Amino acid sequence: MGRTSDAKERLIETAAALMHARGVNDVGVQEICATAGVQKGSFYHFFKSKDDLAAAAIDKHWSDARNQFWRLAFGEDVAPLDRIRRFFQMAYFYFKQAHEEGTGISGCPFGNAALEMAAHNDAISEKVSLVFSDAASFFQKAIEDAARRGDISVQDPQQSAEALWAYYEGILVIAKARRDPEVIRRLGQDALHLLHAI
Amino acid sequence: MGRTSDAKERLIETAAALMHARGVNDVGVQEICATAGVQKGSFYHFFKSKDDLAAAAIDKHWSDARNQFWRLAFGEDVAPLDRIRRFFQMAYFYFKQAHEEGTGISGCPFGNAALEMAAHNDAISEKVSLVFSDAASFFQKAIEDAARRGDISVQDPQQSAEALWAYYEGILVIAKARRDPEVIRRLGQDALHLLHAI
Numbered sequence: 001m002g003r004t005s006d007a008k009e010r011l012i013e014t015a016a017a018l019m020h021a022r023g024v025n026d027v028g029v030q031e032i033c034a035t036a037g038v039q040k041g042s043f044y045h046f047f048k049s050k051d052d053l054a055a056a057a058i059d060k061h062w063s064d065a066r067n068q069f070w071r072l073a074f075g076e077d078v079a080p081l082d083r084i085r086r087f088f089q090m091a092y093f094y095f096k097q098a099h100e101e102g103t104g105i106s107g108c109p110f111g112n113a114a115l116e117m118a119a120h121n122d123a124i125s126e127k128v129s130l131v132f133s134d135a136a137s138f139f140q141k142a143i144e145d146a147a148r149r150g151d152i153s154v155q156d157p158q159q160s161a162e163a164l165w166a167y168y169e170g171i172l173v174i175a176k177a178r179r180d181p182e183v184i185r186r187l188g189q190d191a192l193h194l195l196h197a198i
Numbered sequence: 199m200g201r202t203s204d205a206k207e208r209l210i211e212t213a214a215a216l217m218h219a220r221g222v223n224d225v226g227v228q229e230i231c232a233t234a235g236v237q238k239g240s241f242y243h244f245f246k247s248k249d250d251l252a253a254a255a256i257d258k259h260w261s262d263a264r265n266q267f268w269r270l271a272f273g274e275d276v277a278p279l280d281r282i283r284r285f286f287q288m289a290y291f292y293f294k295q296a297h298e299e300g301t302g303i304s305g306c307p308f309g310n311a312a313l314e315m316a317a318h319n320d321a322i323s324e325k326v327s328l329v330f331s332d333a334a335s336f337f338q339k340a341i342e343d344a345a346r347r348g349d350i351s352v353q354d355p356q357q358s359a360e361a362l363w364a365y366y367e368g369i370l371v372i373a374k375a376r377r378d379p380e381v382i383r384r385l386g387q388d389a390l391h392l393l394h395a396i
Contacts, residue, residue: 023314025223104317114375115313116221119302128375162372162381163365163388170368174360177312177326183360190361193392 008046010036016057020109023116024054054113055127061109062131069094074138080146081192084139084164088188091168096181107176110135111169136161143195152195163194206244208234214255218307221314222252252311253325259307260329267292272336278344279390282337282362286386289366294379305374308333309367334359341393350393361392 014036018027029050033040047053073087095105106112110131118125140161146152154160168191175183212234216225227248231238245251271285293303304310308329316323338359344350352358366389373381 022318023221023223025221025314106317107313110375111371112313114371115305115310116223118375118377119304120220125375125377132372132375159384159388163385163391166368166372166381166385167361167365167392168368169371170364170366173309173312173367173371174330174364177308177316177323177330179316179323183364186357187361187364190357190392193361193394194365194388196391196394 007036007038007042011038011043011046011053012056012060015053016060016109019054019057020061020106020112021103023112024050025116029053051117051121051123054117055123058110058113058124058127058131062134066134070135070138074142076145079151080142080149081151081195083142084192087138088168088184088191091172092181092184092188095172095175095184099179099181105172105176105179105181107172108169111172132165136165139164146195154195160195164191167191167194205234205236205240209236209241209244209251210254210258213251214258214307217252217255218259218304218310219301221310222248223314227251249315249319249321252315253321256308256311256322256325256329260332264332268333268336272340274343277349278340278347279349279393281340282390285336286366286382286389289370290379290382290386293370293373293382297377297379303370303374303377303379305370306367309370330363334363337362344393352393358393362389365389365392 011032015027015032018032018035027050029040029043032050032053033043043053047056069090070087073090074083076083078086099105110128113124114128114132118128136158140157143152143154143157143160143164147154147157167187171184171187174187175181209230213225213230216230216233225248227238227241230248230251231241241251245254267288268285271288272281274281276284297303308326311322312326312330316326334356338355341350341352341355341358341362345352345355365385369382369385372385373379
């Protein structure tokens with residue numbers, strides 16, 4: 001057993017990893033506690049339920065992804081449309097590496113949670129919707145920057161951003177189903193078509 | 199209890215409905231048997247495991263959808279690109295109705311199964327990949343017909359078809375997360391951008 005003081009963090013990290021790999025419903029509280037080295041009594045001190053921990057795991061996934069992957073992809077060191085291209089390329093490299101290392105294509109933790117639970121779990125639906133809005137705002141910023149430079153002409157940047165985000169989520173559905181990271185490379189190339197940009 | 203002779207069919211239909219609404223992992227064999235009015239002993243006469251039944255449920259979903267929704271949407275009574283438009287419109291009407299009737303937006307049963315299980319279940323990954331290829335072939339036929347008429351110019355009809363299918367899957371991820379059928383109407387309008395058609 002690790003220190004009690006970081007038990008909550010360990011539960012969240014363990015749940016985030018297990019649930020991303022196998023889904024929320026396939027992972028039990030007992031397994032999470034055993035893997036994290038935390039006693040079940042402590043679990044219920046920190047979390048009301050497994051769903052409560054699942055929501056915390058989504059927060060952690062997004063906080064990590066946002067501060068690393070997303071900030072890097074959408075960094076303003078390159079032209080706005082190149083940031084969108086870089087996002088799709090980075091996603092390809094990320095999942096290609098996971099695939100080659102044998103961890104497989106787990107896909108998007110937020111899309112996974114949405115399809116598994118959003119229809120019948122209010123908290124997960126709200127949580128994932130917030131993440132989706134925040135994610136789409138990265139695309140929207142790049143689209144607005146591109147329009148300001150005259151690179152593209154877009155009627156509704158918010159809708160175009162949502163379209164790109166939907167396309168990305170769908171690409172991951174196909175790549176995960178086929179267990180093939182090349183889907184992300186191949187289809188990612190067409191993403192800017194959604195903006196009439198090419 | 200219903201007749202034994204149709205017990206297998208009832209198990210498949212019950213599983214298809216329950217798993218579409220709540221996911222495979224959230225539904226147990228006991229619940230499926232109780233809902234279908236079939237004894238657990240009979241279940242294992244027909245199916246090796248719950249996953250085996252899940253694969254049969256996917257077959258049933260696709261067989262039904264293919265023969266009804268898809269054939270109607272892609273019927274050759276309208277111009278090829280209008281078939282694609284009609285597909286997205288029909289999807290909107292379908293999920294809008296489900297939403298208004300309170301059954302909620304369950305999303306695509308194949309996309310759901312892919313995100314929940316494809317990473318660790320070979321049979322589901324193969325099954326869903328076959329459905330995806332068959333679904334994309336409807337888009338591909340319409341794209342090829344449109345290109346033949348000179349309505350669009352597409353380099354790789356198979357890739358464009360896969361892109362449209364991915365976009366559709368992603369739209370359902372967002373709509374399910376947000377519990378909002380208007381997402382399908384709004385983003386569906388942009389689908390043909392992926393073909394440079396508008």
